[in-house]
Amino acid sequence: GGSAGWVAVGLSACRLLQGVLNLGTSENRLCFDLIEDRLARPDMNCLEPDLFQYPNTQGARSFREEIAKFLTDYAGAAKELNPEHITVMNGCCAVFATLSTVLCDPGDGYLIPAPHYGGINSKMWLYGGLQPVHVPLFSEVTDEETHPFQLTVEKLEAALQQAKKQGIRVRALILINPHNPLGGIYPAQLLKECLEFAHRHELHVIMDEIYMLSVYDDTTFTSVLSLDGLPDPERTHFMWGFSKDFGMSGIRVGVLYTRNHDVLKAVNQLAVFHSCPGPVQHVLSQFLKDRDWLDNVFFPTNKKRLKEAQNLLVDGLADVGIPVLRSSAGLYVWADFRKFLKSQTFEAELELWQRLLEKKLLISPGKAFYCYEPGWFRLVFSDSVDKIYLCIERLEQMLHANDADSVVNNTSSTADTLCNPEKDSSGKTSNTPGDDVSQPKKILVY
């Protein structure tokens, strides 16, 4: 959940939890009605005694078979995936913990473009003892680039060389795709270039594709599993889970797919600490098996609701003058609050975050994602319409009060020049039927 640890410190200090509107935690609360309905069907009720006895630490064979079939189809795998290449764990954090312990030695570094989901930091550190080597990305678009916060292989190379100079042994590259918090998708070509870069430098690649099926526009998502002829299959590791795409973060199930036998063997030694209850594996197998429900009910409805909720939030933010980065996937938008900072510093960002919290609005500041540019916030939209309206209302009140009592260092002219020229003011509302791939009505996006 985003900046949970970081935010928790602030919260307990502030004693402000009561009545706080939480748009900080990346959870999908839009489709629980569908999940609840599906859970009520009789195939879910299985009380086989074996499910209550010690599980296979790699995950039940039958569950891994269903996962392999599911990922083969939904990630568009180049060839049928092998259940023996899968280890099931209690969430993707466990996948990070085991990979960090197995792939590297304490003190080693991993490359990661920043901003990035901040939780990775502690997940790679606590058991594995690894340190991040950031590849800093910025909102300014240079001549060679097409969009803000763009990743390029040159930036990876530069960060790697810099780390080497500092004596850090870099062993891995982590890519989050679809990206958290940016909401973008890596084009197939860039993905391949990154994999080739990693191969040249003998880096393991950890592909975090936990938002793989939370794509809400028509952009083509390229899973690493879909690539034919990976540059370095033995060093390419994929993870996915049920937390985001099924809105079941409380179910604690994540999946590692790797063709590297030695890595899998070592991970499986550790998997005993991260195992999932047998009955949970059974229930999730039933979900994965029901292709009719997935294809005709769950995924189309989820996509439509994500798009509607995203439109609503983006429109509302536009109304209060806050641009967002154009996004295709995930449960959040990356929003530019720079013009509301008293100065372009992280102190001012923290101060703004605290003032928002005082107004009972919790969103995640860029600092929690190790962003190198102050003033960006991640707002989660995958919740009820009421909450999104309330968020906008509180933002409006707060930013209005702010206009009155403080000096605003307005950077909106800069922000405007960054705005995507394709902005659309067609006036469609997010309640129009069938607008699941429409643009927000008052777009103010990069």
Next chain:
Amino acid sequence: GGSAGWVAVGLSACRLLQGVLNLGTSENRLCFDLIEDRLARPDMNCLEPDLFQYPNTQGARSFREEIAKFLTDYAGAAKELNPEHITVMNGCCAVFATLSTVLCDPGDGYLIPAPHYGGINSKMWLYGGLQPVHVPLFSEVTDEETHPFQLTVEKLEAALQQAKKQGIRVRALILINPHNPLGGIYPAQLLKECLEFAHRHELHVIMDEIYMLSVYDDTTFTSVLSLDGLPDPERTHFMWGFSKDFGMSGIRVGVLYTRNHDVLKAVNQLAVFHSCPGPVQHVLSQFLKDRDWLDNVFFPTNKKRLKEAQNLLVDGLADVGIPVLRSSAGLYVWADFRKFLKSQTFEAELELWQRLLEKKLLISPGKAFYCYEPGWFRLVFSDSVDKIYLCIERLEQMLHANDADSVVNNTSSTADTLCNPEKDSSGKTSNTPGDDVSQPKKILVY
């Protein structure tokens, strides 16, 4: 499950899994009918959306409250337990992993009487990097002792001093109570002496009480939670789980109780890697709440069935001439196969184990428990009557064949002198109603 890792290697080498009778894994399969019946009641069906969202990493507050009440009553706590001192994890192996990481530095040692549940070795090593310092126990009873494999504070002291001489920094003492694999219970006085010993040497004490409620005779069990005025409460840590006492090893829930705030805080940082699904926490809360069912159905029936199964196995072993250690708790007996070893070596023990496996009988050799004396095996009895009969049948066949084709180094005279004089040949059968605290009909126990 006992020597799972160790045995797995042997098994895959032997390719003998088909048709193997498994009395090696410590699982309670005697009461699943009761669990199934209870699970079918309506209070178990709760589909609150919150259960499917990110859980409190320490465990749901409501679940921890139920655990605190449950342990207060069933462990006979000296004063009411505090839910804030509890962290819920996915099994006791996760409790070992987090404590080993938090309490000590890699390379440090922990004292543990041997034989002991062998899994502790990898659980303390894989993430924590800790090494065991054994306190070797033997079957021979000296003048000062009352029973075989007796632990004394003098033995703890000797092992600690020996480790210090070797330059090992010992930071903790692990006690398993009720004991695995010995099946005994530490008398309150010995427990207190061990805690005082640990206090004198500033050792943390990890009390593994996972078999706390699997006591099947009238021996009084003293939980560390029941002691008033612990010598060193800040260094005393308790663990328990649902795997054994509820026969739900596949549900993956273990509990840490510690009054040490700093330890708990550090463990909770790691607990994110070991969290339990929300719905599982809900279901287990319902079990703990239903005192009528626990007191009048589940625990009395479980105790009766454990005792019956234990009698059956002990009688059968007596029939084939195998003495067992007198035991009060757990799901297994510790049996003396020394007279069937070709020589009193661990090679001969392994050879016997392999021959048993060839006869499709899997039991756990003493070596898997780091026993210092070859020839002891742990046999699990908490399974169907048919399986116990089949076990005895296979043992009889094998040991008979053995008589014919090999030289037996018979140590039964030694074994006989070790036999407990209180042996009972009353002829009661294990099927006699109401004999839940009876002795086996043909006892051959220490």
